[in-house]
Amino acid sequence: MNKAIGIIVDEYIASRLDEAEKLGWSHLILRSGLLHKVLEFKSRLPSCCQAMRRAMVDDRDTVLDAPPSGYGATLTILYQLPRPQTGPSVAVGTLFERINRATLGRELLTNLDGDSFTKVLSLTSSTIKYQRGKSVLSVKFEALYNAFEFIRRRGSSGVTTNELRLTFPETFSQRARPCNCTFLFQLLRVAGLVAVSGEGKRGNPFKATIIPQSF
DSSP states (O other): OOSOHHHHHHHHHHHHHHHHHHTTOSEEEEEHHHHHHHTTOSSOHHHHHHHHHHTOOTTTOEEEEOOTTSOSTTOEEEEESSOOOOSOOOOTTOEEEOOSTTTTTSOSEESOOSTTEEEEEEEOSSEEEEEETTEEEEEEHHHHHHHHHHHHHHGGGOEEHHHHHHHOHHHHSSSSOTHHHHHHHHHHHHTTSEEEESOSBTTBOOEEEEOOOOO
8 A cells, every 4th residue: 555554544534524524414433343344454453443543532522332452343433523623724825934943832824924934835645745945845645644653652752853864764864855854843733733842953953742632
């Protein structure tokens, strides 16, 4: 498969929720074993369960059944409909103020333009293209998703730009696309998924720390 398993499951769940909402349903119940079968996976139940739990919203959705381990064919979740709005979307033309000591603590999604901003130029099913200053760059969603999963697994320890470059050199190294590091942090911060700290310099690099929620 070209896409990461997690992305495939996320997209399938999102499509089912969207379809059910358009039909006017009050809720949708998904079961991991059936999800695994429909997607024709082999030995991917943990990924299915993780995606199902990621799609949950606190105080709204309910785990109806779950195996002792939490990850198995019997995980069953009831999702309430309609789904709540989850924060700013990333569309073509979206502008992000660059992360630096001055912008930390302020909202990064703005309506201003200029060389100090990163602008989303285009989106495809696999790639996002953006402009930073005079440079036009692109990065695959799969690479961003894998990096986000790495940050999520680190929890309160957080992940620095240096660690991203060492772990995913093909996407974030200085030789590849160093701007992709801060671009990812911008996306996740605007989405409300991470908090960003640090000064972006030697000895105190930027760090993204996951914000606890219903993953």
